[in-house]
Amino acid sequence: MPPTSPTPVNRDEAPPRAAVRSDPRVAVRERGDACPGALRLHAADDGRLARLRLPAGMLTPRQAEALADAAERLGDGHLDLTSRGNVQLRGLGGSCGTELAGLLHEAGLLPSETHERVRNIVASPLAGLDELSSADVQLWARELDGLLCASARAAALSGRFLFALDDGRGDVAALGADVTLLARGDASVVVHTGPNRPGLRVAPEDAPRAALLAAETFLTVAEASGSAAWRVGELPAEHGRGLEAAVRAGLTDAGIATEYGAEAPKPGPGGGSRPGAEAGSPRGAEGEPPVPGLVRSPDGTVALSVHARLGRLSVAQWRLLATAANGPLRVTPWRGVIVPGVAPAAAGGVLDRLRTAGLITDPGSPWYGVGACTGRPGCAKALADVRSDAAAAVSRGSGGLPVYWSGCARRCGHPRGHWVDVVATDEGRYDISVQGDVRNTPGPGPGLEPGPGLEPEPGQGLDPGPELADAVAAARTTPLTR
Template identity: 70%
Template sequence: MPPTSPTPVNRDEAAARAPVGGAVRDVVRERGDACPGALRLHRADDGFLARLRLPAGLLTHRQALALADAAERLGDGRLDLTSRGNVQLRGLGASCGGELAALLHEADLLPSEEHERVRNIVASPLAGLDGLGAGDVPSWARRLDGLLCASEAAAELSGRFLFALDDGRGDVATLGADVTLLARRDGTATVQIGMNHPPFGDQPVRAVRVPAADAPRAALLAAETFRTAAEASGTGAWRVRDLPAVVARGLPAAVTERLTAAGITVLTGDLAGVPTGDSAGDLTGDAEETREGARVPVPGLIPSPDGTVALSAYPRLGRLSVAQWRHLLYGGGGLRLTPWRGVIVPGLAPDDAAGLLGRLRTAGLVTEPGSPWLGVGACTGRPGCAKALADVRADAAASVTTAPAADLDQDSDRHSDRTGLPVYWSGCARRCGHPQGERVDMVATGEGRYTVSVHTRDGTRT
């Protein structure tokens, strides 16, 4: 049943945690995270904000219509896509919590109120659509979500803890998840624990290999083992990377022991340097195919082996109007939202796909690989966020359509063009929602100025 009185709050009331003896990191989390959710709304300058977790970014047609209805009736008429393939609704009224919860329950978007903030699952968005990769990742996502919602221990995970389900092409394996499943063509899966924190940190990757059928259950047990280790460390760690080094080093052995006790066959022990991204060919057995598939989905039409076509499109700066969102539902099927703030429309007839692509282009979505909007992102900025020092969306848009509107430090417009990297505009040093991996960060410092940092495999330059 829907909650009777969900009260919007923007802080966590968890008791403080005191550090215990032994080596710990400098930062000790003394409270739970304050991530917003569907029931825990965040107060912003433009009204309340709800963040709706959509495991693997999967939406049925009925669920997508429900989100459009929520944005139109309760919010500002727009839907923001996040870097975890989720949706945010903004401009919500302070008294709409009960109505929003009821709408989400009706659409089967809120299977567990206790777990709604920990249903953080990203997945390879083209899995099963383009003939690349291995493993039934959408099935993994549904099974893992069901296991999460049934686990009392999982409800205690931070709202920032992240699962990534990669079909072997290496696309989401590089997103800095806490637990990553990588499909292999031999019918097994690598369970990766921890990840180099993007852009390319120094935390070693550790992994075990299990039968593919056991992968979702292994991912949950790995997360529960992390939670136990975090509590024992006394640091209140939200993510694997927050654990003290000595605790993190022992986590793979603890996970292996937990999996074995649960009856899951561990085929490979503790491994370092599990290949990801362009080197993930070892996981699928076809390195050339994997390098091609590891790219972020490009806008346009993607043929599927079954004769249907998938359509890939990107809203400008990750924001869609309700009208644009409803255009995506023209085919009557579901949607897949990507961790790169894009949308995949699967299962279209070729003629229908071509017609829809044209309508989306007319509606203002990015539908071509050469679009200058591709790779440009921004946080909310002014006037929606009180902490923002600039209207970053306007400045980002100006950088695409005209000469830069702001006085940018270090010739940042030429700098971004030279690198060819994604560019993310942030209203303050918190850089909310910034992408992972190689990128250019534009951070507002006030008075129309920005500092620029370039994150590459060779290091960060400012």
């Protein structure tokens, strides 16, 4: 029988900026990482919250059904998809920790209790399911997960530290991960530590081990800096500059051959700009995440790409996805799910059923590209019921940049790249601006800091209603200027 879960902590899903004390030389974090997990439950206003890490977003049918059971029996009957391809359960009872842990153990979803919060691994969701794949990132993910769970050192990583495994198309490489493995056309793999940084070429068979060693080296450098940094982008400048050399030395000591010379991943729309330039092109352009629709697979089957409205699925919707799949589901970092192995003759009918059930199955849907944090009543920090306000605004327009509704200035879960930023204020109104930076500069990541604003700023202090909805629609279609 698994041990009793730790006492849930009443901490925010993203720390306030005051948690990092500013200093011209080094930023020293004043408290430990309170990121929720499957065993460390977060006490929200709507009950306990559990965040379950899913390396590469993979879920077998049995595991998917176990999560449905947990949401139905212990939670509020819904599953939330996160910007890291993980799943959250909300509305959990205060005494359900032991039962939840037992259910997850039985389903094989907790291979290591000491490492369950550090298994943040995203991977190109369509790898092996379309014609672009050039590397088996699912194999890398399984190997890296095993190495992580076997490393006592890795248990010290923050629950926010992120690995990205990119099969060469550039989708997850644009997410600003702390360690990125990027497959190259010359059959090498580049290990990048932090966004917008050059990397080290290694052989494909060494890639997962190199990723682990890079993360362990980050811990050593972070400790030496005295900053208690959780992510690579939080390192003081001089330590951040020295990280790559330290990683190369560590790889050499481990017998892994490396070469310099690989450029940083190019910032692109995969980091948050509206994916998929054309309707009818479910794969999207190179470097972009999968858009909703049908994806022809090399084995003659069809994969279905669907998104959840505001990142939330009912148990009934979740089970519909699981029963349609002929193989493991793949939860994506863009709050979507890939359903593989559907027979071509049945694919259209299945997609119709998913659309009828309320899922986003076409890039022309007015819900496509619309995101929101939890907001009221679930989050104590929220200043508005952003999900209801976002839903009310959907019918006023669609298309263009993604739009993300935030209940407060922390902007938990906001996308990368360019997006329309709709933020609730103390006055019960919303401020609107266009956010993002084409340079994709290093930073603490989603949920911690907004990107620098870009002109124009379409609206400030707008009340919920038609005027706000029209301003959001206009901002999504405004040409970006620098």
